[in-house]
Amino acid sequence: MATRVTLKQIAEEVGVSVMTVSRALNNRSNVDENTREKVVKVANRLGYRPNYIAKSLVTNKTYTIGVVVPEISHSFFPEIIRGIEEIMQKKNYQLILMHSEENERREKEAIDTLEAKRVDGILISMAETVNSFEQYRRLIKSEHPVVFYDRCARDIGATCVSVNDEESQKMITQHLIDHGYQKIAYLSGPIDVAIGKDRYSGFLKAMHENGLEVRDEWIVQSGFQETGGYEAMSKLLSLPKEMRPRAVAAVNDPAAFGAMQAIYDHNLRIPEDVAIVGFSDDIRAKLMPCPLTTIHQPAYEVGKKAAKKLIDLIEGRSTEPEDIEIKTELIIRESCGCKQNFNKKFIDLKEKSLSK
Amino acid sequence: MATRVTLKQIAEEVGVSVMTVSRALNNRSNVDENTREKVVKVANRLGYRPNYIAKSLVTNKTYTIGVVVPEISHSFFPEIIRGIEEIMQKKNYQLILMHSEENERREKEAIDTLEAKRVDGILISMAETVNSFEQYRRLIKSEHPVVFYDRCARDIGATCVSVNDEESQKMITQHLIDHGYQKIAYLSGPIDVAIGKDRYSGFLKAMHENGLEVRDEWIVQSGFQETGGYEAMSKLLSLPKEMRPRAVAAVNDPAAFGAMQAIYDHNLRIPEDVAIVGFSDDIRAKLMPCPLTTIHQPAYEVGKKAAKKLIDLIEGRSTEPEDIEIKTELIIRESCGCKQNFNKKFIDLKEKSLSK
């Protein structure tokens, strides 16, 4: 890289001091208009680019924030990032993206690196495998602005922006119950992960509040992926006919998709033989042979809210941690058997394009 | 933020000079083992975090690269980012993500900011609306390491990593021709965008090489979105019956989806009445009522290759610009009428989950 132009070189060229150049280029009031013009002219001619590194060292401010993402491939996270970026762009902050790949060690290293780079604040969505909050505690204790989004560390005095998983799972289960289903199974994610735990708990609440039986053999661990959903559903369908559930709630859409495939492979119909609902409103949900009823999570909103709160913390407009909840939406399609959509369009023409 | 621990404080605490502390903490060879141990101990006790900003100022190296993305929502780009991140993570570089939102002005500002932040290199995918290459030229001339990915500025002496759009579009068109179609229409994207131009040109080549007629009324501008595809196809279907094409190639999958909807809305069948193919292998392609034949682009590979080349440029292992092409793959499904898939699974259980 060619040697870079500095304030000093401009100063020499114009015949003023470095400080005058600095003031001129930063649009300070106390500098003569003629001087400013001369300085700006020379700066342009020389191709001056400010050095934010040097600036940061003296101002102790980087206008950079760190964003830790557990898994970029999940369509949910790019949407969140878009929301974050939208806000940050307005406030002139840049964002360093760190990918933990659901790995606790990598997440820790990511946070260390962000600290070393002296970011002004950090947005974190926890990796699945995290089981120590030590580092988070240290961050918060040392007064680093931190906001958790979607996957939060609870009870450590940090702001959390998330959708209410528990309430949402309760809502969609209640929807099944309201339409007459009583024998309802649950395909659960890992219970040691917060969203797995919360959704499961929401399912249980709905069942209990309605006085419905929750059979042990109807709670099957499926994990978050298609394969697990397929296997879990196959297990349910291997039960004697009269012991089988009439409806199934899955911890997320991919698990539901796998389950749907299993149902078809057993030559059963959806929703006539088995009704099913998911959670997440995957882009594929509406395209299933029987479109999937599910919960829509406004990822973009989550990103925006988290970013706003972080900036408030950074700029001192806010100091207290908050729990911010983004409202989900129940999307009723055909897989629950509660609705028949006669004029079905499989493509929503108002939808934003998703591939180039 | 609490006052941060510096080398100086450690030095005072241990009773050595700042330089010794620096050397100890950076694992330089020329420092006594006992001294190093003492230093490390104190550094840990005090909770020392290195300050990369200060380090960068003196070393003139940030271990940060900039990534300019035109549209995060397109599933294609998060995959590319994943590839980039994968490589950068191995080499200990971090990545600043800039979102141009297809806007030339924002892209320019993004590049300015990245320069000011003194990134070691920049990865750029051009916004749709860019029509001046001035800034790119300046970057390259000032010996900034730059690599374009997917949407490249050609003929300015910069490395370009992309899929061969022209050849791929030619391949899929040839596939239609090989299966007996002759009256083939094309739903084109904007021709002033490189990928729009290249794909269109690939379509034309296939037609010409096979001596097939390219009718003006069969080339319809659809843009890259569902809506445009719908309108373009409706136009084609409003032609007198004998003037209608028998097959359609679309510039990308979303346009094809829109077109498919239009075909169904006219009570026609796919592929019996109109065959159709897309480009991009959107996750929805296989889930269409009639699964879409399309071109798969290995986005992850594009990201990895671009990142590798950038690092080679940065670290001086490579100096010459290259044109790197990533091979696409023709995905034959049912919409072209060339194959009948009797044992259709709508969910690929081996596929990675895409929503949480």
Add this chain to the structure above:
DNA sequence: TTGTACGCGTTATCAA
């Protein structure tokens, strides 16, 4: 309005 002195936290360089 302009300039001087100093410091931000670190590393390079040379001397001890």
Add this chain to the structure above:
DNA sequence: TTGATAACGCGTACAA
């Protein structure tokens, strides 16, 4: 093996 000094490019504080 260790230390003193200068330098990286800029902004703050104060003086002129």
